[in-house]
Amino acid sequence: MPRVTNLRPSVACGAALAVFSLVIVKICLPHSSMDGVAAAAALIGVAGGAGSNFLFSYFSEKARSTSEVADEQLREVVDNLQRESSRLEAILGSMVEGVVAVDPLLRITFLNRAFAESMEVQLPLEARTPLVQVVRDHDLLEMFNAVFNSGEPLQKRLILSAGGTRTFAVQVTPLAGGPNRGAIGMFYDITEIERLERIRKDFVANVSHELRTPLAAISGYAETLLEGALEDPDNARRFAEIILNKARQLTNIVSDLLVLSTLESGKPPVPQPVSLRESVESALRTVEPVARSRGVNVVFRFAEDLDVMGHEIRLEQVFVNLLDNAIKFNRPDGEVHVEIAREGGRAVVHVRDTGLGIPSRDLPRIFERFYRVDKARSRATGGTGLGLAIVKHAVEQMGGSVSVESRLGQGSVFTVALPPVDSNAIVT
DSSP: OHHHHHHHHHHHHHHHHHHHHHHHHHHHOTTSOHHHHHHHHHHHHHHHHHHHHHHHHHHHHHHHHHHHHHHHHHHHHHHHHHHHHHHHHHHHHHOSSEEEEEOTTOBEEEEOHHHHHHTTOOSSOOTTOBGGGTOOOHHHHHHHHHHHHHOSOEEEEEEEOTTSSEEEEEEEEEOTTOGGGOEEEEEEEOHHHHHHHHHHHHHHHHHHHHHHHHHHHHHHHHHHHHTTGGGOHHHHHHHHHHHHHHHHHHHHHHHHHHHHHHHHHSOOOOOEEEEHHHHHHHHHHHHHHHHHHHTOEEEEEESSOOEEEEOHHHHHHHHHHHHHHHHHTSOTTOEEEEEEEEETTEEEEEEEEOSOOOOTTTGGGTTSTTOOSSHHHHHHTTOOSOHHHHHHHHHHHTTOEEEEEEETTTEEEEEEEEOBHHHHHHHO
16 A cells, blocks of 8 residues: 555546647647557656655655654764763752752752751652742842843852751852753851851960960969069069979870870870779879868769770879869869779769769860860869860770760769770671
8 A cells, every 4th residue: 555655646647648649749740640649748757756755755755864863963963862861860950959949930850868857858859849848048049130230250268047056158049051950059067167167266375375375374483483573582582383283284285295296196006905993993003192182972883894995094084184173173072983984885983973063055165175164263273175085096996986064053964975895896
């Protein structure tokens, strides 16, 4: 049936040529017989029909080939675009920075997982969701509007309340093709960077202050001695004792700074099994004179002796610092209770005191370097402000953790949790 269909154009063309030829021959050769004229016309018609059939087939094949090539090229272009789109979406989706794209009406056309997590958005998000439903901060919305109005990129530092108050460096750029195509925003979370920068600045300021105070005292009393106080034996001895105490304070600060620097940047020593009971008992012997002079009773209890993988000297220093604070910041005739226990697969040491307690606003920062709850009392007791920072870094270096619970006027509980030796053996 298809072959007959293909012959229709040639048959029609041949018939038309035959009729046309018959008329032309009759006009041109009026004396020719009718049979001859008909034969000639038929011959011309058949030849014309065959030629037209050839031309029709040729151009049909050409058109078909051209169409197939065009279809193949179009499919290739579409496939390339899909691959590029998938690759771009994968790259944006895996970025740790938040990314969101919006149209000129501030409706979200794309957002990656990092942006959704930082803004606490549940995925998948409904298409064309208004940005204001996700981030209600006016400054960010105004930033996108400014980019649409100017057509120029814009960068700002914004504190956004969505997902908890955090600080972002935000850069909004119009998409290629003009602002009518939309805009894309990049969100760099700099909350932790700013926190560390604040700690660094506080550290520099605190170190300067901590060193300047005893140095000023040493310098002042030394000048007084040189100006004539050496001739006064009583005052001379008292001034010399003050200079010695301030020099020891400087030594303690420098020593603690070196310890802290080693803990933060140095390679930790190879861990060895350490007895918690022996470490606590050694620390108790160190602080016993201070406890006796202040009238503080220290009670030590343990149900079992637990070994942990750690560093003997560092672990003893941890307990010395905790016990020293518990004694110095206790009330007269107060008590300090030390207890070793196994809790949740961890070896735990609790240091409880009946002291002044710590205000709740200060609890998040007490492990920072040079941070003091009561600055005047801390200096009066000879503290450097680095003890708890050393505790935190030393414990974490041994794979443990330290925490504190406190209520103002009711004392504090510091808890050191370390993996016991048997759990380390199971893990390895």
